[in-house]
Amino acid sequence: MILLNAHQLSKAFAGKTLFEKVSWGINEGDKIGLVGPNGAGKSTLLKILSTRMSADSGQVTLKKGLQIGFLDQDPQFQPGETIIQAILSHCKDPDDRLGQAYEWFAKLELAQFGDDFLVNQLSGGWKKRVALARELVQEPELLMLDEPTNHLDITSILWLEEFIQSAPFA
Numbered sequence: 313m314i315l316l317n318a319h320q321l322s323k324a325f326a327g328k329t330l331f332e333k334v335s336w337g338i339n340e341g342d343k344i345g346l347v348g349p350n351g352a353g354k355s356t357l358l359k360i361l362s363t364r365m366s367a368d369s370g371q372v373t374l375k376k377g378l379q380i381g382f383l384d385q386d387p388q389f390q391p392g393e394t395i396i397q398a399i400l401s402h403c404k405d406p407d408d409r410l411g412q413a414y415e416w417f418a419k420l421e422l423a424q425f426g427d428d429f430l431v432n433q434l435s436g437g438w439k440k441r442v443a444l445a446r447e448l449v450q451e452p453e454l455l456m457l458d459e460p461t462n463h464l465d466i467t468s469i470l471w472l473e474e475f476i477q478s479a480p481f482a
Contacts, residue, residue: 313340315378315454315482316361321370323356330356334370338454342482355385358456381452381481385459387443389431395422398431399445409449416445436463444472454482 316338323330330353338344338361346354359365361372362382374380389398399413400406406413417423420441425434431442440463447455457476461469 315375317373319371321367323368338482355458358458362456379452381447381455383443383447383457393431395429395442396427398442399449412449416448420445452481
């Protein structure tokens with residue numbers, strides 16, 4: 313089943329064309345890597361595909377009710393937020409997701425910090441794990457990862473690669 317279809321997308325910034333007439337689809341279970349040099353427009357394209365940004369031209373069509381997770385390059389958190397609060401912060405009904413939040417809290421080795429540890433006291437790599445847990449607790453059908461290995465150590469990168477390969481989502 314098609315989750316997302318992009319047709320003839322184009323985007324430019326400050327007179328520089330990032331991409332022109334890009335078209336493709338994402339199906340259930342697809343694992344796609346987007347590779348290119350810095351400044352090529354990878355992050356911009358992901359933001360357009362996830363409907364966080366508009367293209368200059370073209371169209372993105374999503375499967376009705378599609379749940380998209382988006383891991384930002386530099387995740388943002390609220391001041392004074394604990395790890396668990398951050399993991400639950402994007403949930404419509406946090407009480408229903410508390411069990412899953414603690415499951416990801418443990419799987420991503422965040423439990424070592426404790427329930428009351430503040431996110432702003434974590435290093436960049438640990439913040440990335442919190443942001444990943446925040447997306448995963450929402451059970452996305454499509455998870456977009458923008459520079460997912462930034463700030464991660466080799467052990468975390470290897471875990472992430474294995475996890476993505478066996479993940480039930482695209």
